[in-house]
Amino acid sequence: MIERVRAVLVTADDTMLVIRRTRPGIPEYWVLPGGGVEPDDASREAALHREIHEEIAGKADIIRLLHAMESDDERQLFYLARIATWSFEDRTGPEFNAEGRGEYALEEIPLTPEGLDGIDLKPEEIAQVLRGAVSTGSLGNGAPR
Template sequence: MRIRHKARAVLLDHDHLVFLKRGWPGGDSYCTTVGGSVEPGDADLEAALRREAMEEIGGTIGPATEFLTLTEPGATTTVVEHYFLADLLDMDLSRRHGPELGDPDTGDFAPVRVPLSRPAVAALNLQPPALAEHVLRHVDAWGAA
């Protein structure tokens, strides 16, 4: 059985959260976190997270704190997703790069800023559901921090 680790981030941008809006022609769109698989060249989960933030949104992030781990058992590979909370220090879409940008099967993905509030998060169709539940439970505290 193989285990694949992913590093993902809920990004705080002052009084907003930053997610990725995903979608394919003819399908429903949804939001998810910035992040992806840990690559062999990544020193650790946080290094993978920083690389993914640059690739997907051209962003740099501050210190990251892990707040949730979700495990998806599969027939041949178990995926372990590590979710972090981090401040978004800057974002410049012209710095985006990586294999996702040129792959038509990836679909569209673009950063979306939403107010740091329960109603705004509830309206997102944030995936996966366990992440959405966790964010809804904690968004008020994150806003007060």
């Protein structure tokens, strides 16, 4: 089974970092930073730290596991994390140079129902989880008050 880790990266300004994906022939959509757990990763959290470093040259404090999704062949784990510094220009992930992968743009969006409604965050299940948590104030430590 493939395992993927992704982060809901909350900034000091209580915004969330997301990556806008633009690909030919597909409506633009947004994803959370993260990627596959590799065999040499010491843990899922270590994989997430590696992915955050590769994708946005950032360093995050992981707060907790927020949500898990599983299908027949894939498990995705979504973590709530705080991030203070990042540099999209210094990213190193191999996907950024792969031919035919489209464009990647890092954006900050308000971590509010309106901010989440303004983007097409994939997968839809995590978008719904975030909308519910933001609306009820249940993100807890690491999220806006």
